[in-house]
Amino acid sequence: MPLASLFSELHLLLEQHQSIWRANPFREHNPDWMNAYPNLAQQVVALDEETVELLEQDPAEASKRFSPSLPDLNALIRLCQLSTLKAELPQNVDNRQFSHIPGRKWTQIAAFTASMGQPKGPVLEWCAGKGHLGRLIGQQYQVEVTSLEWDAVLCEEGEKLAYRAALPQRFVCADALDHRAAQEVKQNQHAVALHACGDLHGQLLRHAAEQSTAALTVSPCCYHLTRNALYQPFSISGERHNLALSREELRIAVQETATAPKRVQRLRGKEMSYRLGYQALVEQVAPEQRDEGVPSCKKQRFGEGFASFCHWAAGEKGITLPDNLDWLGLEQEGQKRWHLVRRLSLVRSLFSRPLELYLVLDRACYLEEQGYRVTLARFTDRATTPRNLLIQAERIAL
Ligand SMILES: C[S@@+](CC[C@H](N)C(=O)[O-])C[C@H]1O[C@@H](n2cnc3c(N)ncnc32)[C@H](O)[C@@H]1O
Structure with a gap:
């Protein structure tokens, strides 16, 4: 389905069920939706502790259990089904350069790197931390990498790691929201961002569109970390399908059902x-x-x-x-x-993933409107990171 149509359908279902997801359980102990969906209300209130624990950790099972009481849930789940990319890294990894990266982080960056394929130019890594992702991309695809990060200690450690790996990776220590960072975004470039928060990845998308950057691979995160009190859509479609989400509502999209001890x-x-x-x-x-x-x-x-x-x-x-x-x-x-x-x-939480996809689709539609061919997929499984949506965009030649 075209991304704009998916966005429009998802928006419709979210709008129709807003009484459910807008009600904050910490503030509203008897939300209106409990009258509109009495079966769902009865079912959920009657759950025993063991089942609550199970469903908190297994959103798919929760959707299955509640769908008879909330018929549109199945349609919502269907819209959220994206394929998972299963790409392999093209080259052997030099373990000495990467063995210190914790397991889950390593799985994320390896999957991200494999999924993006050969970069369409020198790489710009946005909000890089120590630049592990950039280092792996540089090693796998033999490309120059610029890693932008504002924490000087992380930049210094990243520089040492790049030097030890003899890779052409340079660090720019700058605030991603500042004009200094804007200057690093160029046309002949492939920009990447793994889990850069709200306004940070938003800024990259806008700079890239302005500069006609050749390609972007972005996995967004923390949509609620934004200076706007109400969500400002990126795309024209987003303006048309604006849910006017508050920061608290944006947070639903990244609500973890973490498996804690x-x-x-x-x-x-x-x-x-x-x-x-x-x-x-x-x-x-x-x-x-x-x-x-x-x-x-x-x-x-x-x-x-x-x-x-x-x-x-x-x-x-x-x-x-x-x-x-x-x-x-x-x-x-x-x-x-x-x-x-x-x-x-x-x-x-049944609406967490739909809201997350709604926000990602707004970004994807924005890039389409700006002249990019865009695809959306999951780059890794949920256990590795629930923030596993990947936007891939390639500038359409004029
Ligand atoms: C969630 S981490 C992601 C790091 C890396 N991309 C990864 O996946 O391992 C976000 C990074 O963004 C950096 N950061 C936060 N605010 C920033 C800003 N305004 N400008 C540049 N970097 C920033 C943080 O220091 C941190 O290293």
Whole structure:
């Protein structure tokens, strides 16, 4: 299906179901969609702990379970099915140059490098870190690489690694949002970006379109890290199909259902129950501050007990607590809310991938509108990284 048609269909389904994914379970404990979809509401509220844990870690299984109560879910899943690229690296890897890269990161950069194929010119690596990706691309395809990164320590370490590997990789230490970085984007170039956040990869797409850069291979990340309070579409199609997403809604697209060890899961449960218990407390004693949220803090604070946590959080917000509080009741209310939030979040996460694809399609359509031939695929499996969508764009010769 043409990308613009896919975008339009996906937009329609997202718009039709916005009451579900826009409802933030931390703020709305009885969202409107529960009346509109009573079977889904009943099903999710009745889930036992073990099933919740299973579905949190297995979005495909969650979609399967909930689709009878949410008929359009199957259509949404079908739209999100992209092929996975299965390319092999063209050359042997010199293990001495890459063995220090942690397993999952290595799998990502190897899959990215294999998927992009022979670069269409010298490579510009955007937000490079130590430039591992650029180094592998340089070694595999015998091309010059410029790696742009703003952290001077990472640049220095990257330079040493490139020198040791005797590869033509140079580092530019610059802010990707600055004019200095813009000067590095050129016409005869293949620009790559692996997991550059929101505005950072956005800036690369705009510079590349302006410079008619020959090709781009980009796997975007963290769409919510943007200076705009509301999502600003890249493409004309995006303007037409604008969902006006807030930062909080953009975050849904990258919500992890990470497989955390049991101990970490327990700690998270405690933290969330405390935060929601504190929210119940604020509703009682300072309702005007209900939406202000809870300050972030070190994990140790949750080891000091619920009342101690609330005293600290209230102090941070300048709220004076009365003496006669029902601490046990508030703590139990927090646990009750967390129980419900986890279940409502499962329903919201059904829309994570569709929202992510919606955002990627806006970028892909933008590049098409700017004169590129664009393809979209997954470059690796979800276990290696859930941020596995890859935009490949090649400038159409005029
Ligand atoms: C998520 S990491 C990705 C690194 C690398 N591409 C990879 O996949 O391993 C993002 C990188 O962007 C860099 N970065 C963040 N903000 C930046 C900015 N404004 N300009 C340039 N680099 C930036 C960070 O220092 C970090 O190295």
